[in-house]
Amino acid sequence: MIRIGCTTFSEHGRLVDRKSSKLFEYARYFPVVELDTTYHFLPKEKDVRNWLTQVPDNFRFVLKVHQSITTQGDVPEGMTVEESLTRFKEAIAPMVEAGKLFCLLAQFPNQFKCTKQHVAYLDQVRIWFADYPLAIELRDHSWYQPDVYPSMIDFMKQRQFSLVVVDQPKKLSTTIPLDPTVTNPSFTLCRFHGRNDSGWTATGPDAKQVRTLYRYNEKEINELSTAIQSVSANTKETAVIFNNNAGRDAADNAREMISKLQLTYEALNPNQLALF
Structure with a gap:
């Protein structure tokens, strides 16, 4: 099955003609969402249970692991790594038990290069x-160099990692290619960040908004759709x-790909108009 969705559920106001959207509204259009709140803060069980009440049975979540795990931040104050991991796992247990966790995502930064220390x-x-389905996103080109790439792919397969299929800017020497190679036949995660070459390396408080400011055109959606078909032929789920939402383009592009691939999701939340 191919599930197509976006990062976060609140930033897609175009779906409901408002500035923001709620999870139960988002789940009328898409069968999967990636939540990055778990990257910034350890989740709370009550919030996880609330998310579950707003989505249909066939809906799935991608949850980012905390930034301390991906070397981008500190362990929450007053905790050890083991304590934070326990807190995280306890909070998401209802989602796991309900079968609604698609996978966890560990997104590593550009500074996480291919070294023996990082492999370890x-x-x-x-x-x-x-005990969790885990996707690994690498951002630095060193992992994709010809002399390293075969061993890296073998490593991902042996550890049952799903190497994230990434689309990002194409004109920078440090970015990675769109590679539809599947390393876990059970599931594969694909993340499309847009192709804003000039904004990808932006820094400062507005960097995030510049980095993903991009709208895929029809030719690019066709290219990405072909890659997805290749991926889905080699993995079960x-x-x-789509993470290109600085200009609120992700939902539109996601719906375009759903149409291109002729996908139909029968078990989404009902549209409000259908209640009358």
Whole structure:
């Protein structure tokens, strides 16, 4: 099955003609969402249970692991790594038990280069999340160099990681290619960030808004759709997340791909108009 959706559920106001959208509204249009609140803060069980009440049975979540796990932040104050991991797992347990967790996502930064130390660290991450479906997103081109790439792919397969299929700017020497290689036949996560070459390396408080400011055109949607078809032929479950939402383009592009691939999702939340 191919599930197509977006990052967050609140930033897609175009779906409901408002500035923001709620989860139960978002779930009328898409069968999967990626939540990044768990990257910034440890989730609370009550919030997880609330999310579950707003989505249909066939809906799935992609949850980012906390930034301390991906070397981008500190462990929450007053906790050890083990304590924060326990808190995280306890909070998401209702989602796991309900069968609505598509996977966890560990997104590593550009500074996480292909070194022996970082390979060993990925082994530690697998130990921490031994019982969970885990997708790994790499951002630095060093992992995709010809002399490293075959071993990297073998490593991902052996650890049962789903190497994230990434689309990002094409004209920068440091970015990675769109590679539809599947490393886990059970599930694959794809994330499309847009192709804003000039904004991808932006820094400062507005960097996030510039980095994903991009709208895929029809030719690019066709290209990405072809890659998704290749992925889905080699994995049981595929989730596609559009993250190009600085200009509120993600939902439109996601719906365009759903149309291009002729997908129909029968078990979404009912549209409000259908109640009358």
